[in-house]
Amino acid sequence: MKLKDVLSPLRVWERAAQKPWTIKDPLNDRPGADNYRGFHKNDFSKCIGCGTCEEICQNDAIDIVPVEGQETVDGDSGLRPRIDYGRCCWCALCVDVCPTSALTMSNDYTWISDNPEDYRFIPGADKTKWQDAETGYERSPDMQLINFDRVEMAEMHPGQRDKSFIEIVKGYNKEQAMKEAERCIECGLCIATCPAHMDIPAYIAAIRDDDIENAFRILYETNPMPEICGRICTHKCETACALHNNGDPLAIRWLKRYIADQIPAGKYQEILGTKHLEDTKLNKKIAIIGAGPAGISAAYYLAIMGYKTKIFEALPESGGMARYGIPEYRLPYDQIDKDVEYLKTLGVEIQYNTRIGQDISLEQLHKDYDAVFAATGLHLGRSTRITGSDHQRVYFATDLLREVTLGNEIDVAKNIVVIGGGNVAMDITRTLARLQNQKFGKVQILATCLEAEQEMPADLEEIVEAREEKAIIEPAWGPVDIEIKNGKISGLHVSKCLSVFNSEGRFSPEFDENQKKFFKADMIVESIGQGMDLSYLSEGIKSKLKFSPRGRIEVNEKFQSDLKWLFVGGDIIEGPDVIHGIANGYLAARGIDGFLTK
Amino acid sequence: MNKQSECKYSGYSADRAKYPEKKDGKPVIDLDSHKFTKIWQGPQHPGVTGNMSVEIIINGDEIIQAQTHVGYLHRAFEKLMERRKYIQCFPLVCRICVPEPDTNEYCVSAAMEDLAGIVVPEKAEWLRTLNLEMSRIASYLMWIGGQAGSLGMGAIGQWTVGMRDFWLDLFEEMTGGRVYHMYMIPGGVRKDLPDGFIEKARNLVIRTRKLLKDVENTFLSNAVVKSRLQGLGVITPAMVDEYGIVGPNARSCGKEYDIRINNPYVKYGELDVKMITSTVGDAYARAQLRYEDMHQSLDLISEILERIPKDGAIQAKLPNVLNWKIPAGQTYIKAESTRGEHGFYMVSDGSDKPRRVFARGASYTHAIAVLEKLAENISISDLAALMVSLHTCPPEIER
Numbered sequence: 001m002k003l004k005d006v007l008s009p010l011r012v013w014e015r016a017a018q019k020p021w022t023i024k025d026p027l028n029d030r031p032g033a034d035n036y037r038g039f040h041k042n043d044f045s046k047c048i049g050c051g052t053c054e055e056i057c058q059n060d061a062i063d064i065v066p067v068e069g070q071e072t073v074d075g076d077s078g079l080r081p082r083i084d085y086g087r088c089c090w091c092a093l094c095v096d097v098c099p100t101s102a103l104t105m106s107n108d109y110t111w112i113s114d115n116p117e118d119y120r121f122i123p124g125a126d127k128t129k130w131q132d133a134e135t136g137y138e139r140s141p142d143m144q145l146i147n148f149d150r151v152e153m154a155e156m157h158p159g160q161r162d163k164s165f166i167e168i169v170k171g172y173n174k175e176q177a178m179k180e181a182e183r184c185i186e187c188g189l190c191i192a193t194c195p196a197h198m199d200i201p202a203y204i205a206a207i208r209d210d211d212i213e214n215a216f217r218i219l220y221e222t223n224p225m226p227e228i229c230g231r232i233c234t235h236k237c238e239t240a241c242a243l244h245n246n247g248d249p250l251a252i253r254w255l256k257r258y259i260a261d262q263i264p265a266g267k268y269q270e271i272l273g274t275k276h277l278e279d280t281k282l283n284k285k286i287a288i289i290g291a292g293p294a295g296i297s298a299a300y301y302l303a304i305m306g307y308k309t310k311i312f313e314a315l316p317e318s319g320g321m322a323r324y325g326i327p328e329y330r331l332p333y334d335q336i337d338k339d340v341e342y343l344k345t346l347g348v349e350i351q352y353n354t355r356i357g358q359d360i361s362l363e364q365l366h367k368d369y370d371a372v373f374a375a376t377g378l379h380l381g382r383s384t385r386i387t388g389s390d391h392q393r394v395y396f397a398t399d400l401l402r403e404v405t406l407g408n409e410i411d412v413a414k415n416i417v418v419i420g421g422g423n424v425a426m427d428i429t430r431t432l433a434r435l436q437n438q439k440f441g442k443v444q445i446l447a448t449c450l451e452a453e454q455e456m457p458a459d460l461e462e463i464v465e466a467r468e469e470k471a472i473i474e475p476a477w478g479p480v481d482i483e484i485k486n487g488k489i490s491g492l493h494v495s496k497c498l499s500v501f502n503s504e505g506r507f508s509p510e511f512d513e514n515q516k517k518f519f520k521a522d523m524i525v526e527s528i529g530q531g532m533d534l535s536y537l538s539e540g541i542k543s544k545l546k547f548s549p550r551g552r553i554e555v556n557e558k559f560q561s562d563l564k565w566l567f568v569g570g571d572i573i574e575g576p577d578v579i580h581g582i583a584n585g586y587l588a589a590r591g592i593d594g595f596l597t598k
Numbered sequence: 599m600n601k602q603s604e605c606k607y608s609g610y611s612a613d614r615a616k617y618p619e620k621k622d623g624k625p626v627i628d629l630d631s632h633k634f635t636k637i638w639q640g641p642q643h644p645g646v647t648g649n650m651s652v653e654i655i656i657n658g659d660e661i662i663q664a665q666t667h668v669g670y671l672h673r674a675f676e677k678l679m680e681r682r683k684y685i686q687c688f689p690l691v692c693r694i695c696v697p698e699p700d701t702n703e704y705c706v707s708a709a710m711e712d713l714a715g716i717v718v719p720e721k722a723e724w725l726r727t728l729n730l731e732m733s734r735i736a737s738y739l740m741w742i743g744g745q746a747g748s749l750g751m752g753a754i755g756q757w758t759v760g761m762r763d764f765w766l767d768l769f770e771e772m773t774g775g776r777v778y779h780m781y782m783i784p785g786g787v788r789k790d791l792p793d794g795f796i797e798k799a800r801n802l803v804i805r806t807r808k809l810l811k812d813v814e815n816t817f818l819s820n821a822v823v824k825s826r827l828q829g830l831g832v833i834t835p836a837m838v839d840e841y842g843i844v845g846p847n848a849r850s851c852g853k854e855y856d857i858r859i860n861n862p863y864v865k866y867g868e869l870d871v872k873m874i875t876s877t878v879g880d881a882y883a884r885a886q887l888r889y890e891d892m893h894q895s896l897d898l899i900s901e902i903l904e905r906i907p908k909d910g911a912i913q914a915k916l917p918n919v920l921n922w923k924i925p926a927g928q929t930y931i932k933a934e935s936t937r938g939e940h941g942f943y944m945v946s947d948g949s950d951k952p953r954r955v956f957a958r959g960a961s962y963t964h965a966i967a968v969l970e971k972l973a974e975n976i977s978i979s980d981l982a983a984l985m986v987s988l989h990t991c992p993p994e995i996e997r
């Protein structure tokens with residue numbers, strides 16, 4: 001034993017003089033660290049009730065529940081997470097995975113209650129002692145558990161496409177599609193928002209599993225036009241996508257197109273199990289007016305239910321506004337044909353160049369068929385009715401687009417102004433830009449609309465691409481009159497538009513008369529909306545129908561009119577867009593089935 | 599280091615021929631003979647290192663036979679992981695070892711990264727290294743408390759566990775949690791260092807060194823400690839491979855095995871980690887070795903604090919963790935914890951959940967086979983000291 005080892009420990013006495021380390025009042029003197037994973041907070045203004053927090057929690061501590069005062073709207077389920085502190089381990093995975101960053105943690109860490117029920121609470125709704133406490137743990141922007149960046153879509157660059165009508169968007173390949181599909185968090189907010197309530201997460205999951213045939217079957221459960229929708233759907237689902245709150249929404253539309261593109265037309269029947277449909281035909285016949293999306297959708301679902309279905313189409317080919325209103329560079333005609341050809345294999349007949357009301361009367365159809373579904377679409381243009389708009393070189397966008405599809409030569413001036421800011425306006429602008437380029441080697445076209453840039457109804461990509469193709473877009477101007485000199489159009493006078501809608505949300509534009517502009521043009525195209533042509537309704541039939549103040553035929557939720565045999569749907573009822581048409585067609589088919597089997 | 603000189607138990611060995619008698623190589627223990635008493639040390643006993651117990655048979659105060667019993671803390675983490683998505687395994691594993699959770703986090707994340715082919719960014723690797731060394735300090739500080747406490751010296755434990763709390767403060771700032779840090783998420787780490795952290799960590803290194811001086815004076819240079827620990831629980835080089843002894847327990851009898859050096863991971867390859875060994879192999883040698891390892895850890899922390907890059911990503915981009923499937927394969931990832939080699943074997947079958955996870959902790963061997971062997975013929979009063987000197991951790995045995 002060494003003496004040092006006996007004496008050395010005596011130094012411990014030095015410690016008696018040291019300041020103690022203990023904190024006397026830890027609750028007040030020692031707040032949690034800035035980054036502390038304390039009690040949960042939820043910012044209801046950001047939370048969308050996607051349930052991803054519930055999904056990730058490995059302790060099943062979260063239930064997503066209805067909360068008073070939270071409405072279900074597009075992109076928000078109205079539900080909110082309720083957390084059970086009997087299960088939670090404060091791992092904060094829920095915080096990290098929350099796509100809106102609504103969920104955070106405070107740095108508060110003490111809570112006393114004698115009621116065990118209290119520990120199951122809804123952060124953000126139930127009053128908590130830490131609701132004003134400092135925020136503790138939040139997801140670091142440098143760390144992601146879900147992926148906010150969309151897989152880029154290959155497109156033709158502007159120089160390649162500005163003279164041609166070849167499809168611009170190239171579509172995903174397998175690797176890209178699987179990578180994009182992986183981003184889905186399966187919250188299902190998109191299903192609620194999609195007019196056809198397609199089971200989007202399910203078909204995306206099938207892409208991830210590389211089970212394209214199953215994905216394709218899921219598409220056809222609610223949508224018989226995947227090739228069309230996969231290209232030009234207005235994709236309301238993507239606006240509702242949870243990822244949209246912090247980054248790029250999932251490319252749902254392109255994924256749908258990816259699925260449909262993988263399946264060759266010849267395999268449709270086999271995959272969808274519709275090979276021997278003819279054997280099961282019912283003895284009921286249905287006439288459909290219009291081979292647009294609503295008509296095709298209704299025909300498809302009626303056909304697989306076993307009805308004999310015939311479509312009457314006024315134009316020489318099917319697709320309706322999808323063919324005659326949308327340029328080929330967005331939706332190639334063979335893709336429409338692919339969906340329609342399959343429909344024909346199911347025994348659906350299509351009679352082209354037959355206009356109901358002229359070639360056959362509606363009354364005749366009623367006589368020959370058990371039910372009629374009218375989906376005639378919005379093919380008429382609407383005029384601004386400003387001075388000069390009756391000039392022969394003032395056209396409607398819908399008319400020009402139809403002529404282009406029909407292959408007829410149209411009037412293309414050197415200098416064109418388009419009035420309108422929607423997708424149709426962009427379609428005609430970009431179509432005419434291509435034709436100008438082909439004819440004159442340069443583009444001189446300008447589109448102007450009432451709405452300010454960020455309020456323009458057209459898709460952002462349409463606006464961007466139109467500009468890339470050298471069209472000029474001048475938002476926030478209202479047309480005043482068209483100047484005509486010596487019988488020729490010289491341009492459009494506009495004044496500044498300050499707002500389009502009044503405080504009640506009604507259309508009531510306000511202008512600043514002092515700010516004026518003149519857009520030179522020798523041809524003007526109006527694209528401010530489309531109208532319907534209901535001339536096929538005879539006075540006798542009209543008198544038995546009800547109409548809304550805006551002239552729409554009133555129908556019930558099955559799209560049945562007051563004439564029980566007449567169902568009406570598509571753009572003339574809802575929309576206008578493809579997906580509403582498809583949804584209407586589906587519901588009308590079920591309505592017709594109900595009507596005929598009751 | 600000290601020689602294994604004055605082994606005070608040598609007197610007992612003469613009696614070993616008598617008690618217990620052996621038949622077919624096995625001791626015959628007849629409790630009715632009144633020569634033996636059976637006692638349970640644990641599971642509720644201040645002299646066990648956690649939720650386990652040692653069933654001992656004594657003759658007088660000499661332990662004739664010891665048997666470790668576990669099963670009080672089994673939480674089936676390995677099985678739980680088979681039913682959870684990969685990312686959901688990450689917050690589970692820290693619970694495998696309470697005093698040193700970070701090695702588990704590292705191994706599990708690194709196993710997933712290895713299987714999925716994810717490369718962790720430079721900065722995150724540095725932060726992980728820092729986290730692991732901080733964890734080492736915190737674990738050793740707790741161990742000192744246990745070792746001193748096992749000899750009846752309560753005060754030393756109060757200082758070191760108090761100091762550990764300051765390290766937990768740092769953990770709280772860095773990770774958001776004091777005990778369960780859940781910091782090394784697959785792909786990297788969850789947060790960058792907060793402002794002022796480096797300064798605070800530097801100061802704490804200085805404070806800890808001061809404390810270690812006190813520990814040296816009162817504990818290592820202490821006649822009582824020496825007389826109790828020297829010669830206790832001697833591990834011989836021959837035992838190391840036979841029993842699979844690792845970490846300080848193995849190094850204390852000359853085995854040169856420290857994963858930080860032998861198979862460098864995170865940033866250890868770029869740091870100067872020295873192999874600290876001893877040849878004595880007794881409980882005192884282990885204490886001294888751990889003490890030196892703490893100093894080395896403080897050196898490493900100081901160096902890491904200098905070298906952490908200011909900028910750079912803290913996490914590699916992961917796929918959406920809700921749909922994260924890892925290609926089929928298997929891997930074994932190991933790291934040097936304060937108790938030695940700690941590893942995770944992970945098998946993936948290409949789905950979104952691990953097919954099998956096996957957690958390998960050093961304590962399984964140390965607290966069962968090694969403890970049972972070394973407890974033979976020691977005094978019952980030294981059993982607690984022996985157990986702590988092996989630095990065993992029951993939650994890690996049970997998983």
Ligand code: SF4
Pocket residue numbers: 042046047048049050051052053054079080081097098099100101102103
């Ligand atoms: S993950 Fe976020 S946004 Fe979604 S329900 Fe939970 S808290 Fe709300």
Ligand code: SF4
Pocket residue numbers: 056057058059060061062083087088089090091092093094095
């Ligand atoms: S902190 Fe972890 S355990 Fe608690 S609710 Fe969130 S995910 Fe579940």
